[in-house]
Amino acid sequence: MSDYLVHLTRNEHILKQILSTGKLKCDKPFGFRRFRLQKEVRERHRSVCFSEIPLDQLGRLYTKKGYYGIGFSKKVLKEKGATRVWHIEYNSPQAMAIQNLAELASKQNDYSAPIWNLTPFVDPIIPGTFDWAHEREWRAQGDLTFSLNNVAFLITPSSITESLSAMHIFDDWQDLELRVAAPSPLLGEILNETIEEFYNRFCNPIHILPTDHGEYVWHVREWSTEDALYTLFPDINDTIFDKLATFLNTESTSWVEI
Template structure:
């Protein structure tokens, strides 16, 4: 089940993207934050925007996005260290169907950066800049640099990020996998069974994975529990 587009040898790629929660608002705890997302069936972007024109006041709201990573499911430890053990995984096809896509990393002061900056300036100079179609692209562009060649140090291409501008609404059938520590898997399954039985909320019966598991453990769990991105609902 690991690999890309039914090719198990392509282990550097993935059919999935994952959103990991962090401790902090609204509930203080990464697990409770994940359960709130699952209960409301909604991922809400943070207050800060992302992308090339995120600091342009007239279109800053357009750059608030929900973030994911396409790091393969058995190599997520570097994200866990920055966030938590709790995450929600979707198929790439679902995220694409919701207007999401991969981030394009360009280098500060490169020809690509200068050309894009020219386009941003031209769009802001139009009579109705907030209506310009360029803002459908700019949330997906990050400008990277180092202190020796840029006014900042910013390199996050290691996250292999995907974004969805704005809210992402989903159903329990759109979620491909859940990440949480192994000792909480049965607790989560029992809770979802109770929620469905009591009509208290949605039930998520997709595979539960521990992000610290080995590749073999993750592959076995995906095969046993039936996560297949080709069969997942995409709209």
């Protein structure tokens, strides 16, 4: 149906945070409703969700999921452990088999049983109450880390925007309501905001330190660009870190904490 998997979110701030940290954080537990809240296996059910829905059908998800998003190729996310969610009929023989195996493992306090590798990726369909099969959902257990080179495209309310590493994947999608634009202004905004935050804490020593025979007199700590960035942004995406370090080193390789 699609070569891409999409994670949607509700506002631009969250999308910027995802891009700047290179991390999609798992939130609540997902999977087989009977067991996902059980304390012994709850963490195993905490996952990041994606949709395989065709890109021209994304409008079906906006109201529930949000108007901002990030897209990856299936190949990239498969390598990171993502897999399809299995939607099965409630009280079907398949659902009852999974429930019975999980109940047996739970009664025996066997929380290393193989069934617990399955329950995070199974959702029973309850007609009229719970039926999200149309989302064609995939999940990855735990937090998902990525580099910007892993990102195929970004989604905003006005466009699908090719990311830094994206090829011309939408050449055949000119009739879409969402239009393609490149490069992403969001990435530029993230860099500008991060640089401004850096300048609020560190400054070029040429503006503040005394000199002696052309050499700085270091009566305060000397910070390298890299050490200053690591201290200020410990969770920053590696790709953005490299771009910031390259930019700042053109101004100075040493910094003073204001």
